[in-house]
Every structure is written in C-alpha cells, then in structure tokens.
Amino acid sequence: MGRFDNKVAFITGGNSGIGKASALMIAKDGANIMLADLKEDRGVLKELEELGVTASFVKCDVSKPEDVEHAINETIKKFGSLDIALNNAGVGDQGMIHEKSIEQWHKVIEINLSGVFYCMKYEIEHMLKQKDGGKIINISSILGQVGEAGAAAYVAAKHGVVGLTQTAAIEYGAKNIRVNTIGPGYISTPLLKDIDKEKLHEIEERHAMKRLGHSEEVAKAFIWLASDDSSFLTGDYIPVDGGYLAQ
Template identity: 55%
Template structure:
C-alpha cells in the first residue's frame, strides 16, 4: 500500500475508522471522509500520531457535488486515486413498509445507495486517468436477505451489490476492480440504539456466537483493495460469522 491513495467514506467511526487505521499502517495515503467533522479529524490525528499519512475532508455522501469535491481533493492532495472504500451508511428508520415514512425511506436510499453511485461516478473517472484502481463497496448481509422492519436498508444494500456487479462488468477490462463486502452485525455505533436484550438476540443469529469486530472487516477490505486480490472483481464477500449459512 505504500504510496497509494485511498478514500474511505464514513471513516470517523466503526468499520471506516478501523479500515483507515489499517490502510495507513500499511503505508497508504488515507483521505478520511465523514459528515462528522470532529470525529473525522480525530481519526486523522490518531493516524498521523502513529506515523501514518492522512487528511480529512468533510463530506455529505448524499450530495453528488460533495462526492465530486472529495475525489478532487484526493487527487489534488496526493496526485491521484488508487483505492476507494465506499463505507458511509446509516441504519435508517425501523418500521414495517406500510408504516415507514417517505422521508425515512428516501434518507436511507440516498445515504446507503445513491451515495455509492455518486462516489463511483467520480472515483472511476479519476482512476481511469491514472491507469486503474480498486473500489470496495460496503454492503451488508442484508444485501443478500431481507430483515423485518428494515425495508429501506435492505433494499439499498441489495442495490449496492447490483451496482457493484454492473460497475465491475463495465470497468474490469480497464484495470478497475470493483467488489462488495457484506458484514454481519458488527459492534459499531450503528448498534448503539439497541438495548442489551436486542443485542443478545442479534448474537443468537450468528452461528459463531458473537458479533463481528470492525478490525475483522477492515482486513477483508484491505485484501480487496490490494494487488493480492488481482483476479477478484464483481464479487460479493459476506463476513458474517455464519449468518447467511443458516
């Protein structure tokens, strides 16, 4: 990863933060993107304090203009773009479909799906200019199955997989590999809305007997971003403690 430049959205916490730290440890120039400015800058400062190279750029991923500006910032700051990790997302409104608000539906689709189209549109254009790259889109186990009360989230994450596969068909021959990762339930701030009993119910859905850790997902993302996965494109990789095997 030494000398390569990576954009990571949603890098202020959770999977994004762990991924940023791992890429930096491997020598990458890390562009940390998040709408949470204070937490995002703290991630950057932590990386720099540990000898890594990182910059922060505040971004609302639901805005195509801001996603374009993020890519332009990375190219201007480090001279190009080699890897992008489209990770930013929200859990969204929890309601059955007939009771879900239109605003709740639109918000989760904008942040969890539209943002990846915006990101790839500008990331791919930058990578084509420099001869190629790798894009890793963070989907979910709910990109493969449904989950009651999470229609918007599940629809968006299914969409991420389809978008990933289509982009891979279009650009793999031009040396841009595009893959998706499907985490199970991971111990991140997204689960802070749940009480202890609900968390235990989630644990029971994973045959491995626990929730995942952000650092475990980061290792898979690193591999997909690296040349070690040079023959991998258009794939969807669950990392779920056996959830989908049930």
C-alpha cells in the first residue's frame, strides 16, 4: 500500500527535470498521474506505467488559459478527481533589462507566472467540489527571494509565484486546500544545458554545498508537501537550495 493509492496527481512540465522526477517518485507511492507538457513523451509514460499506476498525457501550453482549463477537465474526465497538483512548467531568462525585448519579457511572465495562476484557478475550481480538498505545490526558485543580474523577468515571475501561493493559502486554507511553494537552487536540468563549464562552476560555488542539486532532491520536498506529513503547512516557501540563500 502506498501513501498516495487512489490519488490523482496533475503535473505540468512533466517530461523532464523536476516534473519527471516528481511524477516517478509519487507514482512509486501509488498515485495515478496526468502529465501535462507541450508534447507527449511515450518513454516517460512507459516508465510510470511500469510502476503499476495509470498514467496519461494531455498537451498543454500553460501560457494559454484555454489549454490549462482543457487539461484540468481532461484530468477529471480520465480519473474522476484531482488531489495533488505540481505547477512546475517554466522557462529560463537571459539579458539585462535595457537589452531585453518586450516579447521576451511577456513570454517568461506568461509561462512562469500567469501559467501558475491559470493552473491554480482551474485546479482550485475542482478541488472546491471535493470533500478532501487538495494539495497544490508551485515551483518557484531561490530567485523568488533574491535578485539575479540578467534574469529580470524570471526573478519577477518567481517572486510573483511566492505571492500567489501565499494569497491562495489564505483564501482556501479553511476549504481543506493547502498551497505551498518550493524554491529550488540551481538544479541539474535541461534549463542549464547551454551554460558553459566555467559559468557552471561559478554557479556551483554560490551554493554552500558547492554543487548543483538533483531533480530527485526537489521531488522529495514535493512528496512531503503532497502528503499528510505536512498537514499544518500552507502558504509556505520551502527552499531546496544547498545553502544558496544562507550566504
């Protein structure tokens, strides 16, 4: 028996990195999975199904509210409930403020901030209909607490995710819906694939542990927040950052 038997987890950006690691980890504990991403990855679905759970995929661009509404409706249609949501989809950001294009600013804000709002809006609509409510975990960043040169849109979006999380926790705490956010440090995911070795070493040195994090280390925090072990937590920001913010 797993802790999440008969529970349904909806995960955006589920094909790789933190999303994939979280999906696999909660599936090992019994949850059925709806993966939402820009394209289907049969390899990930096969890995999930081999764990003995039901896994499905829905195409979703989180910057489009109609996509998100459709994805949540498909989750309910397929599984009958929505118990746990991990709002994880995101993109990176580059360029100083005066060099950044308006289009780039809007793209990052729409995916990283508005996308989280759209997900919470439609997730909460369904969770309010459920006796057991639900748990929502939003992925912010260490850059949801501090600034970073060359990442204005990303920083602004991730700060916004923390504020959205706190507001949702206040609005729905009495409705048995818990909403928390995780602030990963720099994690070894595809978002870092284009960074050169010298820059990567400099990033590693910013962490007290002198290394990048692993997706599975963030997934463990997700599992805890999704479980009843964290039953008195809502509106909280949990850094998983190898000591980045301690310095």
